[in-house]
Amino acid sequence: MDPEFVLFPGRHHVLTRFQADYLSRFGGATIVWAVTSANHENTKRNPVPYHRREAAIERFSALEGLRSLVVPVFDTAPTDRFAEVTLKNITVATGLELTPENCLVACSTPxxxxxxxxxxxGIAGVEAGVTPAPERPWDVLLRLAAGDESWRELAHPSTVDVxxxxxxxxxxxxxVNDPVVGDEGGLTATRDYRTYASAFADAAGRKWDLVRGHVRPGRIVDIGCGAGAVLELADAEPALRESDLIGVEIARHLFEECVHKKAQGAFRNANVYFYRRNVLGGAIFPPRSIDTTLTFALTHEIWSYGDRWESLRAFARAIYEHTAPGGVWINSDVCGPDGRDVPVRLTLRADDGDNPPAVRTDLASLPSAEVSAYVAGLSTRARLDQFAVDYRFPFGYEPVGADTVELPLGAAMDYLTRKDYPDNWLSETQEQFCGLEFADWKSLLTDVGFELDPASAPSRNDWIVSNRLAPTASLATVRGEPLDWPVTHVLLVARRPFNT
Known part of the structure; x- marks a missing residue:
């Protein structure tokens, strides 16, 4: 007996001509498309948003004369109850009770x-039930990503049209081809976004106070806006009530929080918008269209996860191009010390934690909680050894005593400014804070066309010095002369000249 329903679960980013021929064999059955990962988009695993997938399915059904129901299924953690969860989603969305008596499942994933x-x-194998097996939808999408135009012949006309x-x-x-963004749409899979967003929210007031005097009203964009905390403060500024406030964020978790805040009425300005974009993927805004660009703790990530100078220069050039004449780019970030390659001696406490006989090389394979507990239990001196193993930017160092090492000043500051973050250890060790010093920034910005405002300057965060550095470490020259702590941060106010 022919089934009344055919359940077709999948991500359905691409529909194929084979699927059309295959589903036509079920006659008058209603095809129930369970579109999984419906809340994901703009990631390697899920590049197409749900509403576009739904549009293609509806057009597919009209062209093929199929009666279809399309149901979004939000992503869940891996579970052996996936089938039950999907069936319950369908019941809630449509009122249908799909059972083995009235429904066949079409699925090619064993x-x-x-x-x-x-x-x-009962199971209908779709591509898995045919010999030789035709190309699956994901194979077709990878052809598209590779620039192979044969994807158009394999994809159903509905997908091509949409x-x-x-x-x-x-x-x-x-x-799909982005070398920076991970499968789930973030820069790193090891970051704890809950603590990350909390830290940014706690610092939002300080950040806004730092830049508010340099903001030019009009179209204001915060690139790498996190969960939107700085834009909330901009939204409260009477002088900006006529401005457009635009947030750009790549990390799915943070972008979704921005959208949630807007839906909950966190912003009074009606002209608040959020976009999920990769800033390394090319221009985001039209030329000369933005009055103020804000970036906080972003450029060191572009340097670290991209191609260093090449990526950072491309980013600066893109900001310059979208900045209106007279507009401003305000960048606040970490900064390397002057003379970052100069060798120094770093003395570290060895009595404030464990000092194992050897470093571990397996942290990447451990649960994050276990990594955090292990790193937190190390002494400051032992933690340097672990940092050198896990850090993505190799550096050399030589012991010159039980608790003193000789290494470049930039490497010393990279370790010291990262050592107190065991909760995000495997993420923090992927980033370089001290890749550029202030002179490098001045050269880069003027080279792409900006003029540097006198407010631009490096600075030292004395709270970090007093609470994080001085209690556990000290710096000296290679001759043993004490060194003062160098700069840790930079504020850059870069303006596009009116005549360009």
């Missing part, structure tokens, strides 16, 4: 099919 089979459902009308071809290629 692990997923087994979950439905365990509930008693991709062309909504200009998704270039967007998919950019996301």
């Amino acid at each position: 692990q997923v099919a087994a979950l439905y089979e365990a509930l008693g459902f 991709f062309e009308r909504y200009r998704l071809v270039d967007a998919v290629r950019s996301v």
